[in-house]
Amino acid sequence: MKEIVGKNVFLTGGSSGIGLSTARLLAAAGANVVIFARHERGLEAALVQIESRRASAAQRFACRSLDVADRERVSAVMAEAVQSLGAPDILINNVGRALPRHFEDVTFEQFDETMKTNLYGAWNTISVLVPHMKAGGGTIVNVSSMAGFIGVFGYTDYCASKFAVVGLSEALRQELRCYGITVAVLCPPDTDTPGLANEDAAKPAETKAVSAGARLMQPDDVARALIRGIERGTFMIVPGGEGKLAWSMKRHLPALVDMIMRRGIRQAQK
Numbered sequence: 001m002k003e004i005v006g007k008n009v010f011l012t013g014g015s016s017g018i019g020l021s022t023a024r025l026l027a028a029a030g031a032n033v034v035i036f037a038r039h040e041r042g043l044e045a046a047l048v049q050i051e052s053r054r055a056s057a058a059q060r061f062a063c064r065s066l067d068v069a070d071r072e073r074v075s076a077v078m079a080e081a082v083q084s085l086g087a088p089d090i091l092i093n094n095v096g097r098a099l100p101r102h103f104e105d106v107t108f109e110q111f112d113e114t115m116k117t118n119l120y121g122a123w124n125t126i127s128v129l130v131p132h133m134k135a136g137g138g139t140i141v142n143v144s145s146m147a148g149f150i151g152v153f154g155y156t157d158y159c160a161s162k163f164a165v166v167g168l169s170e171a172l173r174q175e176l177r178c179y180g181i182t183v184a185v186l187c188p189p190d191t192d193t194p195g196l197a198n199e200d201a202a203k204p205a206e207t208k209a210v211s212a213g214a215r216l217m218q219p220d221d222v223a224r225a226l227i228r229g230i231e232r233g234t235f236m237i238v239p240g241g242e243g244k245l246a247w248s249m250k251r252h253l254p255a256l257v258d259m260i261m262r263r264g265i266r267q268a269q270k
């Protein structure tokens, strides 16, 4: 079991949803936590919540503003964070965005921005921080999605980015093992966050139909699964019973998964 107490955690997208829940639980578990996001006000409000979960006076908490898609800014901000707070033992690449739409309504600009945020964003932080993590080892968790192993109607750009995050993580796991760095990927099902509320407002009817009936997870439960995954060194972290069932069905009964999706889509299109 890997220790959390006293570890330095760098967490992107830590001011909302799954990221904020994870930061709060890591603080309660005794970690030092640095959160990164774009908007200062959200970061500062999140930091107050994280501070309130402190387990000991020795813990350090901080926030830094950056856009993970901006490679130069990531490079400068991460270098400064390492210098002033120390190298991370745990890096969690949690930033992600989704704008569900029919494929023909997805502009090149949307596709480009989704890839830059969800995939390049993770690449940017990893490439800057791995040189600092190699000496001490640690864990990198990249947040994908169930839409990172199941193609979902209305999510062509999102699925492309999240499948890619799984591939990046699997290859990286092989390469970084020799430095004592474990790479994992988190694939949450639908989770009750501000991000999902925005997505729901834009979902095509078919997308709503295929996810109807699925249980909505709470961000604290997803965060608990993430932290358990880090402690155990699990590669594919799929929170919740329904998520695990979907992951198992996708591997062993892919035709059944396709049939269930087609049925929902046909009903919505009637």
Ligand SMILES: NC(=O)c1ccc[n+]([C@@H]2O[C@H](COP(=O)([O-])OP(=O)(O)OC[C@H]3O[C@@H](n4cnc5c(N)ncnc54)[C@H](OP(=O)(O)O)[C@@H]3O)[C@@H](O)[C@H]2O)c1
Pocket (backbone or CB within 6 Å): 012, 013, 014, 015, 016, 017, 018, 019, 036, 037, 038, 039, 040, 042, 066, 067, 068, 069, 094, 095, 096, 097, 098, 117, 143, 144, 145, 146, 187, 188, 189, 190, 191, 192, 193, 194, 195, 196
């Ligand atoms: N919620 C779900 O149902 C669900 C399901 C499966 C997977 N996921 C994945 O889980 C992760 C978290 O989702 P969530 O729903 O918790 O998100 P959320 O509530 O929308 O929070 C997103 C966080 O990322 C930050 N962020 C967004 N774009 C950024 C950028 N370009 N650079 C830096 N920070 C940025 C946001 O702060 P700022 O706006 O201030 O930057 C915020 O802190 C995402 O990768 C998402 O794809 C979510």
